Amino acid sequence: MSRKGLIDPESREPLEQLLAAMPGGFNAIPDVVARRAALKSIFEGVEAPEFPDVLVEDHMVPGPDGAAEVRVRTYRPKSSPGNAPGIYYIHGGGMCLGDIDGEDVTASTLSSALGAVVVSVDYRLAPEHPHPAPVEDCYAGLAWMAGQAGQLGIDPGRLVVYGGSAGGGLTIATALLARDRGGPPIAFMMPIYPMIDDRNETPSSHEIVDVGVWDRDGNIEAWQWYLGGSPADQYAAPARAEDLTALPPAYIDVGTVDLFRDEAVDFAQRLMAAGVPCELHVNPGAFHASEIFAPDAALSQRIRATRLAALRRALGISSS
Structure with missing residues (x-):
């Protein structure tokens, strides 16, 4: 049964416009x-806000052992006092799409709204670079950020890892690596509708087949590309992790009409059972990344506001 009728009406209109222009959604494009x-063309021509209070710079930083350097982009408030919170930002795109250019507005918004130094990582993508290349790039960028905290003006005690979809899965995987390798201490993580389970066995993974944004077939294909024929470990598919203790406190949100709904809810419950504080929000009527595709909808505005409020609480930032 189609789940399209469960989508928030205000959010559904932009989705229908997208699907009229791109029948079947972008996952219907085989190459x-x-x-x-x-995907890039969807957002080209959209008027983006300017952030004159944010300085943006690109850097090439050491990559994983034996691999090329990794590009990161920093967003720093011009008025930073020198001990700003740091947000390590991992873009989404199903492990095979997306880049840091497409995340400029969100990263700049976080920097401006929170007075934070944001570091966005341009990790390698599957299928050209299957697991573990993407997560190892993400970990290398995090290690650079932590090592450069003084030069970047970051308070090393207020380091957050943030990402949506594939970026949400990589957020958790990077936190697992940091825990297991004795790496940079992470104060908080915000995996948004995270892509974390390669098995595709949950009810929601069977329900979401025709919404047009990250449906079942596209997810199965993306996991095949990402794994490259190898079995998944916990750093590829964090839902497989057996030990969730000692992970950072978390905030997770997901929509009711999102394929990742059940794996996100289950992971949040497992975090809590492991003694990890976790705030969970399930947004009725939201489809995958609906706040991106329908940015003006009231639901989208609530989703973004709730995330910012959670970040302020986690980082000890006054809302005034």
Whole structure:
């Protein structure tokens, strides 16, 4: 049975416009390079706000052992006092799409609204670079950020890892690596509708087949590309992790019409059972990344506001 009728009406209108222009959604495009171009074109021409209070710079930083350098982009408030919170930002895109250019507005918004130094990582993508290349790039960028905390003006005690979809899965995987390798201490993580389970066995993974944004077939294909024929470990698919103790406090949100709904809810419950504080929000009527595709909807505005409020609480930032 189609779940389209459960989508928030105000959020559904932009989705229908997208699907009219791109029947079947961008996952219906078989070639991954063409799919990347199509996704990029969706947001080209959209008027983006300017952030004159934020300084933006690109850096090439040491990559994983034996691999090339990794590009990161920093967003720093011009008025930073030198001990700002740090947000390590991991973009989404199903492990095979997306880049840091497409995240400029969100990263700049976080920096401006929170007075935070944001570091966004341009990790390698599957299928050209399957697991563990993406997560190892993410970990290398985090290690650089922590090591450069003084130069970047970051308070090393207020380091957050943030990402949506694939970026949410990589957020958790990076936190697992940091825990297991004795790496940079992470004060808080915010995996948004995270992509964390390669098995595709949950009820919601069977329900979401025709919404047009990250449906079942596209998710199965993305996992095949990401794993490259190898079995998944906990750093590829964090839902497989058996030990969730000693992970950072977390905030997770997901929509009721999102394929990742059940794996996100289950993971949040497992975090709590492991003694990890976790705030969970399930947004009625939201489809996958609906706040991106329907940014003006009241539901989208509530989703973004709730995330910012959670970040302020976690970082000890006054809301005034």
